[in-house]
Amino acid sequence: MRIITSLDELHINEPSAVAVGKFDGIHIGHKKIIDEILAAKNDGLLSVIFTFDPAPEIFFGFQDATELMTKQEKRDHFEKAGIDVLIEYPMNPVTAALDPEVFVREYISKRMNASLVVAGSDLSFGARGKGDFNLLNALKSELGYETLRIEKIRMDGDIVSSTRIRSLVQEGRMEEAARLLGRPYSFKGLIRHGKQLGRTIGIPTANIIPEEGKILPPYGVYHARCILDGSEVMAGISNIGKKPTVKDDMAVNIETYLFDWDKDIYGCGLEVELLHFERPERKFGSVEELKAAMHADIEKLRAKSYTSL
DSSP: EEEOOOOOOOOOSSSSOOOEOOSOOOOHHHHHHHHHHGGGGGGGOEEEEEEEOHHHHHHSSOOOOOOOOOOOHHHHHHHHHHHSSEEEEEEOHHHHTHHHIIIIIIIIIITTTTEEEEEEETTOOOOOBBHHHHHHHHHHHTTTEEEEEOOOOOOTTTEEHHHHHHHHHTTOOHHHHHHHHHHHHEEEOOOOOOOOHHTTEEEEOOOEEEOTTBOOOEEEEEEEEEETTTTTTEEEEEEEOOOTOOOSSSSSSSEETTTTTOOTTTTOEEEEEEEEEEEEEEOSSSSHHHHHHHHHHHHHHHSSSOTTT
C-alpha cells in the first residue's frame, strides 16, 4: 500500500475509486464505504482512501486529541483490507482554508484522477466544511467522475458513529462497542518487563503500554482475547490502570494474565481485545488481598464460555 502524507506527493496516474472520510475507529459504517472502492477494483480502478491528519475536529479544537485508532492501526487496517493508496491529507491553516470547489477540481479530480467518489451522507470538506455531496454531484459531469453516497447505518435505533463508539468505550460497554466496530476494541504493544510481582504471587502477566493518543476505557478488570505475534489466539484477563495497591504514579499499564500459558514472551507483540468489563480497579489493603482478588477474577472469567475465542 502506498502512503501519501504530503501534497507534493499527491499525484495518482491511474483512474481511481476514492473514499473520503475521517475513518476514526473504522466501524461498520466505514466498512460499507471501503467495500465499495474495493469492489471498484474489479472495474480496473485503483482503491484510494482519502482521510485527514489530524481529524478536522482535533485540528480546530472541537475534540480532544484521543482517537479510537492510532495512525499506525489505521494504516495496518487499510493495508490488510487491500487498499492500494492511503492519503493522509495534512491539516494546517492553509489546507483547512481551501475553497471546496478548488479542492474537488485540484485534488479529487486532477491529482487523485477519480473516476468514482464514495463517502458517507454527512460528508463535509474545504473551508468551514462547506463542501458536501451536492457540490460533488454538481461537478461530476464536467469533471468526469461518478459519486456514490452511503447512508448511515442504524443499530438499536441510533446511528452508528465514531462519537457513539467513543462514549461506549469510555463507559466500559465493550460488547456494544464491538458490535458497532465490527470487532472488539483492542490495544497493541510489545510485551515489556514489569516488576515481576505477578510472577512472585503465582500470576505472571504480560505487560504492554497503551498507545499514545488512544481512548482508554475505565480502569479495571476485563475478560480479554489475546493475539500473540499476530497469530496465536488465547483467552486471558486484563487489568487496565495504575496498579494503586503496589505503586503510586501516573503511568497507565495493561497487564494480562494468559490462561494456561507460562512461556517467556518478553519482546513479543501482543494485541489485547477487550471483550467484557468485569469490575473497576481497586486499591487493596495488602498484596495478599490483591492476590486473592486476582485469583477470584481468574476463576470467574475462566469459567465463562466465550465461543468466539
